[in-house]
Amino acid sequence: MAEEAEVVKNKQVVLKNYATGFVKDSDFIIKTDSTMSLKVPESSSKGVLVKNFYLSCDPYLSFLMQKSDSSLEAQFSRFSLGSTINGFGVAKVVDSRHPKFEKGDLVWGITGWEEYSLIAEPDSLFKIEHTDVPLSHYTGLLGMSGLTAYGGLFEVCNPKKGEKVFVSAASGSVGLLVGQFAKLTGCHVIGSAGSREKVDLLKNKFGFDDAFNYKEEQDLDAALKRYFPEGIDIHFENVGGKMLDAVLLNMRMHGRIAVCGLMSQYHQEKPEGLYNVASILIKRLRMEGFGVFDYLHLYPKFLDLVLPQIREKKITYVEDIAEGLENGPAALVGLFSGRNVGKQVVLVARE
Structure with a gap:
């Protein structure tokens, strides 16, 4: 029985x-x-x-x-x-x-x-x-957020040493990892966040080269020109809307944009439009949306990269x-x- x-x-x-x-x-x-x-x-x-x-x-x-x-x-x-x-x-x-x-x-x-x-x-x-x-x-870090950061940065954007990287919503679970992965690759990384406390963490705890509070900026285009006088090579997009529109104006030729999320648009009855899409054509930009399920097959490769960095305390989480x-x-x-x-x-x- x-x-x-x-x-x-x-x-x-x-x-x-x-x-x-x-x-x-x-x-x-x-x-x-x-x-x-x-x-x-x-x-x-x-x-x-x-x-x-x-x-x-x-x-x-x-x-x-x-x-x-x-x-x-x-x-x-x-x-x-x-x-x-x-x-x-x-x-x-x-x-x-x-x-x-x-x-x-x-x-x-x-x-x-x-x-x-x-x-x-x-x-x-x-x-x-x-x-x-x-x-x-x-x-x-070892699940969806980490694999999302890995896939979007390395598979979509293919970063190279010395390139300028901008991460929006950089203090979130994905953004703070994107920034650190890019730094490990030798990139110059700047992030945006929604409070002075988070900006301080990005600079002093997570190793970003610089960061700014987007809520304190009246003109996002001017802010990006201040932090990226030579333009942006790689943008990891988590916000959308006005932030993405300003980024398009500040991308360099052959820049890459990984669209991971559109946080500012998720609860809009009428989503904001983009006005600077001509930059995609003029600057030969590559802008690609993706999801974590696109990269599940790369999970072993992702672990090979990340686990040693965790054990050597080279990643802050x-x-x-x-x-x-x-x-x-x-x-x-x-x-x-x-x-x-x-x-x-x-x-x-x-x-």
Whole structure:
């Protein structure tokens, strides 16, 4: 006779309302009456059951909470009302029917915003082989944020020693890594951020050559000309709108722009237009959008580059950790007011 599986309580973050404008705390419910069997059901031939340790707060999640269609739906499924939020996280395998994963394995990838998740198609999970670094780093530095920074900088922009690099939203989890990767390549790097505190961190903690507070600049074009008198070779775009329009005027011939995010446009009813697109033609610019899923196949190559730098303390990384699943919604909402510095993480359970 088969042993009966243990059943445990399973706290969840559930979508209550579709987001309109900026996502709000009231768009979520913390559901405490759900349960989970700690066995993968026989009907799930390749399922993996995990206990979640850390969850990653990322701006793209707000797109998936909106009722209207989104360009991101090609890569992510939009959330439905009453469903559990999901995103990138770090977890431990409790039970598995998948040949790639065994009980006790540590993994990172797409999981639920809940204490335990049954993942029917675990193709987006990566086994964690290197545990001499903090597990929480796999939500960002060694997970989506790091691979995004790596793919956009090295695959899209192909930086060369001595080139001038500008990173917008540079104090975010991706931007601060782009800047450091570019510095390791020998580039001159300047970032923008939304407070004096963040500007100081970029210059004094993360090794940027210089940085400025875009909120204190009346004329972004003039600001960029001040910091890049000879122009910009590489721009890593996280903001869009007026910032991107000003950047186009300040790019050098054959410059490259990696479009990673458009933070300023995510909640606009009518997105801002670009007026300086002629610069793309005149200056022979290359501007390319990309997503982290484009570079999953490069993850081993990415680790080969980054792990030695972490161990030699050549990369500085900051995490803003909110403790408790119930504090996850507030942590996510805070992304859009610039509340966090570095990678915003939610601690669900201790390792």
